[in-house]
Amino acid sequence: MFLSGICANTIAMAMMLLIAVGLLLGGVAGFFIGRSTSPRPAPPATTEREAHLLRQVKELSAELQKTARERAGDLTIASQIPMIVKRLGQRLSPGAIPGIAVRTTKEIFLASAAGFFALKKEEGGFQLVEGVGFPAGWKGIRRFSSTEGILGAAARQQIVVAKEEYLAGMKGWPTPPGTLEEAGFFPDIAAPVVWGGKTFGALVFAGAEGSLGAKRPYVSMLADMVASAFQNSIAVETADMEASTDPLTGAYNRTYLVRRFESELRRARNYTSPLSVLLMDIDHFKQVNDTYGHAAGDAILKQLAALIRKNTRSSDFVVRYGGEEFVSVMTSANQDQAFLYVDRLRETVAAGEFPVPGNDVPLKVTISVGVSSFPDDGQTTTDLLKAADQALYTAKAGGRNRVVRASRVGLDGKPF
Structure with a gap:
């Protein structure tokens, strides 16, 4: 009985506590619900200090964004x-x-x-x-x-x-x-x-x-x-340039000729365009060396090379082939065009004067030239040089100071 009374009292007190807690919670909830539904008071006016701080925050934000862009740009670079x-x-x-x-x-x-x-x-x-x-x-x-x-x-x-x-x-x-x-x-x-x-x-x-x-x-x-x-x-x-150039005359050397000539001939073949070879030789050059010395011969070689290069198109090139011989390769030029060009050059050389050391009077110089052209006179660099050389031999044998075209053989086996 005593225990049951205690239990009953405990239960009653617990019930009263639960009711009190419920009332308290309900009051608190009602207070917050009331605050949420009642109109809020207007915020206080922004002070000058707060406005200054806001401006500083905006400026700092802009500066940070600028720095970020600059860093991104630096990373890109x-x-x-x-x-x-x-x-x-x-x-x-x-x-x-x-x-x-x-x-x-x-x-x-x-x-x-x-x-x-x-x-x-x-x-x-x-x-x-x-x-x-x-x-x-x-x-x-x-x-x-x-x-x-x-x-x-x-x-x-x-x-x-x-x-x-x-x-x-x-x-x-x-x-x-x-x-x-x-x-x-x-x-x-x-x-x-x-x-x-x-x-x-x-x-x-x-x-x-x-x-x-x-x-x-x-x-x-x-x-x-x-x-x-x-x-x-x-x-x-x-x-x-040093590896491809003749040190005395400044013209290209034979090493360059081998490389460039093959390239230009391949281009001519691919585009079905003509190409001509001019083989030039100084007439009686040995007599110049024997009479005036090798210094005089060198002076003539340098002056002649400069004259030929000056009268050469930018698309063409000049090579010191050996001794007193020069080769000029003319791109996109048939035999008639090459002949007209080099014959004018021959006349220019013959009309010029060539000062040499140890001699007060300038020397006169002439050249003989052989002309060959692709495709009529040869299909390879070797054939074209050989044809030009044969034409040069004919020019020499014919009296020098002249231009001779490579002989072309007809169906009857005779040159024309």
Whole structure:
């Protein structure tokens, strides 16, 4: 009974506690429900300090976004450096480098204008060699000062010059004459291309997204890469030239003839175009050496080679074949065209005067020439040279100072 009473009392007290808790919870819930449904009071007016803090937060956010974009741009540039190194590290001719440099750097810096200006002091300053976004009449024509303007500053100081620095350092207006600025073109940055302590040109960019002054390390690096590409290209070209050139006359040598002649003949065959060979020999050259000495003979060889090269088309080439013999290969020229050309050259040589050391009176020189042409006189380089040599022998036997065509054999076996 006692235990049952205790249980009953415990149960009753528990029931009362549950009811009290329920009432309390209900009151709290009602309070919050009432707060949620009742109108909220207006927020207090923003203080000047809070407004200042908000502005600082916005400015910081904008600065962080700008920094993020710049870092992303740096990563983009850095990721493309290996590709640039590969492009400029290839075996390139000097003339191919400016185009590669301009296209590559324009893409990297997202510039609307990019160009390579070569410094040609003998022609009066900088000249646009390759560019995108520049006036059409500038390339290869207009000259710019090598001492004034942003180009001049970059060339003189041999450092990268940004537009902001240049404008800050200007002493006054108007802009100096003969400059990009006078022409209404304000580059974002100019980077000199320097090697051996000399400025050979400059990379110029304009219309880039953001300031290129912040990209100075990359711009400077790319300018150095371009300079190295030029150095390597010129070194290779010089080595090739020395290996392919006759040291006395400056004409190509027989090694070059073998390589180039085969290439030109293959092209002529592929395009069904004519090609002609001129084999020239100085008349009575042994007498010159015997009478006036080998120094005189060398002088005549050098002067004659220079004369022949001066009168040779850019598509053709001249070779010192041996001794006093020269070969000229004329592309896209049939036998009639080759004959007319070399006969005029023969007349020019005969009319000229050739000073030689140890003799006050210039010497007179004549040449004899044999002409052969592809495809009529031969199908191979050997056959064409042999046909020209036979024609030269005929010219010599016929009295010298003349041009003879290779004999062509008819169906009856007789030459015509």
